[in-house]
Amino acid sequence: MRFAEVLVFVCSLLAAAAATAATDGKVLFEQKCTACHTIGGGKRVGPDLQGVTERQPRDWLLQFIVAPDKLLAAKDPAALKLFEEFNRIPMPNLGLSEADAQALIEFIATAGAAARPAAPQPAAQPALPQPDLGSLQSKALAVFLAITAVIVLVFIWVGASTRAPADVNTAKAYGLRRVLFITAAVLLTALLAATLPQAPYAAGDAKADRVVYVATRQFDFVFSEEPITSAEDLGRVRRMERPEFARGELVEFRVTSLDVNHGFGLYNPQRQLIAQTQAMPGYVNRLRVRITEPGDYKVLCLEYCAAGHHLMHSGLTAK
Ligand SMILES: [Cu+2]
Numbered sequence: 001m002r003f004a005e006v007l008v009f010v011c012s013l014l015a016a017a018a019a020t021a022a023t024d025g026k027v028l029f030e031q032k033c034t035a036c037h038t039i040g041g042g043k044r045v046g047p048d049l050q051g052v053t054e055r056q057p058r059d060w061l062l063q064f065i066v067a068p069d070k071l072l073a074a075k076d077p078a079a080l081k082l083f084e085e086f087n088r089i090p091m092p093n094l095g096l097s098e099a100d101a102q103a104l105i106e107f108i109a110t111a112g113a114a115a116r117p118a119a120p121q122p123a124a125q126p127a128l129p130q131p132d133l134g135s136l137q138s139k140a141l142a143v144f145l146a147i148t149a150v151i152v153l154v155f156i157w158v159g160a161s162t163r164a165p166a167d168v169n170t171a172k173a174y175g176l177r178r179v180l181f182i183t184a185a186v187l188l189t190a191l192l193a194a195t196l197p198q199a200p201y202a203a204g205d206a207k208a209d210r211v212v213y214v215a216t217r218q219f220d221f222v223f224s225e226e227p228i229t230s231a232e233d234l235g236r237v238r239r240m241e242r243p244e245f246a247r248g249e250l251v252e253f254r255v256t257s258l259d260v261n262h263g264f265g266l267y268n269p270q271r272q273l274i275a276q277t278q279a280m281p282g283y284v285n286r287l288r289v290r291i292t293e294p295g296d297y298k299v300l301c302l303e304y305c306a307a308g309h310h311l312m313h314s315g316l317t318a319k
Contacts, residue, residue, distance in 0.1 A: 024100075024103045025103035025104050025105075025106050025107025025108075026107050026111075026235070027235035028096075028100055028103060028104055028107075028235075029104055029107055029108070029111075030234050030235045031231045031232065031234045031235050032094050032096070032231075033049075033104070034220070034234075035217050035218060035219055035220045036091070036219065036220075036308070037049050038050075039108060039111045039112050040111075040112065044219075044220070044311065045086070045089060045219050045308045045311045046086060046089075046091055047082065047085075047086065049108050049112065050112040051112055052108060052112070053105060053108055053109040053112065056078065058105065060076075060078060061101075061105055062098060062101050062102065062105065064079060064091075065094075065096060065100075065101040065104055065105070066096055066097070066098055066100075066101045067093050068090065068091040068092070068093060069090065069092070069093045070093075072090055087307075088307075089307045089308050090307075206250060206288075207250075208250050208251060208252035208288060209246075209249040209250045209251065210245065210249055210250075210251045210252070211225070211251075211252045211254060212224075212225065212240070212243055212251060212252070212253050212254070213225065213226065213227050213228050213237075213253075213254045213256075214228075214253050214254065214255045214256070214264060214279070215228035215233075215234070215256055215257070215258050216255070216256070216257045216258065216259075216262040216264065216279040216301070216312075217231075217257065217258040217259045217262075218259055218260065218305055218306050218308060218312075219301070219305070219306070219308035219309065219311050219312040220312060220314065221264070221299055221301075221312070221313075221314040222234060222239055223239060223240040223241075223242075223243045223314070223316075224237040224238060224239050224240060225238070225240065226238065227254070228256070228258075229256065229284075230258065231258050234258075242314075242315055242316060242317060243316045243317075244316070244317045244318070244319060245291045245316060245317070245318045245319070246291075246318070246319055247291060247292070247293065247294050247318055247319060248290070248291065248292065249290070249291050249318075250288060250289075250290050251288070251289050251290075251291060252286055252287070252288050253266075253277070253286070253287040253288075253289070254284050254285070254286055255277055255278075255279045255284065255285045255286075255287060256279060256280070256281070256282075256283060256284045256285070257279040257280055257281045258281065259281065260281065260305050260306070261278060261279065261280055261281070261303050261305065262278075262279040262301045262302075262303050262305050262312070263276060263277075263278055263279065263300075263301050263302025263303040264276060264277050264278070264279050264285075264287065264299065264301075264302070265299065265300045265301070265302040266287075266289060266297060266298075266299055266316075267297060267298040267299070267300065268293065268295070268297060269293060269294075269295030269296055269297065271298065274289065275287055275289045276302055278303070291318045293318065294318045294319055295317075295318060296315060296316075296317055297315060297316040297317070297318060298313060298314075298315050299313060299314040299315060299316065300312070300313045301313070
């Protein structure tokens with residue numbers, strides 16, 4: 001090979017290496033960081049990382065990304081300050097190598113520079129309509145109190161009637177028990193038959209209009225039209241930042257978890273819980289919901305999943 005050829009070859013190798021490093025940084029970021037950070041999109045569980053490469057010295061960043069727990073344990077002042085600012089939720093040690101951290105820092109620096117400066121802040125949210133649960137809640141409370149009163153009276157009666165020894169007519173007692181059992185069985189079956197059709201789940205064999213895959217992890221929800229079964233998929237699939245649905249659509253959510261158990265709870269625009277399922281690692285739970293009214297829906301985690309649980313929420317829009 002002539003010198004020029006060697007030069008071209010070396011340059012292309014370098015370019016390829018640089019390209020993989022760059023994509024690696026992006027993929028790593030998508031997989032490991034977006035649950036808690038954005039670049040230019042505002043705070044999440046952790047700080048917005050736009051401009052962090054100018055805010056913090058590079059070697060500090062490297063140490064922090066590789067082992068945030070060590071810096072915190074060593075009472076590093078910058079790490080301590082961030083920890084206090086971010087509700088004392090520590091950033092977890094993600095087991096990254098220095099090379100990973102370096103690639104991430106490069107990616108954060110370039111993505112941060114590319115992100116539009118001062119992205120327009122969303123306008124202040126109008127106050128939410130309060131869920132109108134008034135009459136429903138007080139009815140439920142009345143029923144609860146009535147049942148409790150009956151139970152208390154029965155206990156008092158039993159307590160009073162067993163003070164003194166008495167002869168028990170077992171045949172009569174068994175007869176009474178049978179009557180009670182049959183009455184309870186009939187009542188409960190009737191109640192079940194009357195309320196089951198009102199369960200807010202669409203008919204099982206109806207074909208869903210839309211399938212949306214939901215992957216949960218500490219502490220966010222990732223929506224996509226492509227299946228997500230592992231953290232690797234996160235770097236590959238196209239995400240939906242905020243899924244949009246048409247009114248009347250029957251949507252099937254396929255919900256899984258990439259780490260621990262979470263809950264997927266869907267709240268309508270009045271913030272009433274309309275459907276929920278568990279998000280479990282290794283399982284895909286299907287939840288079918290008919291979106292009946294337009295507006296802004298909320299998705300909340302319904303299972304305490306670690307210190308950042310209260311920050312784990314997302315949303316959808318129905319047109
Ligand atoms: Cu949670």
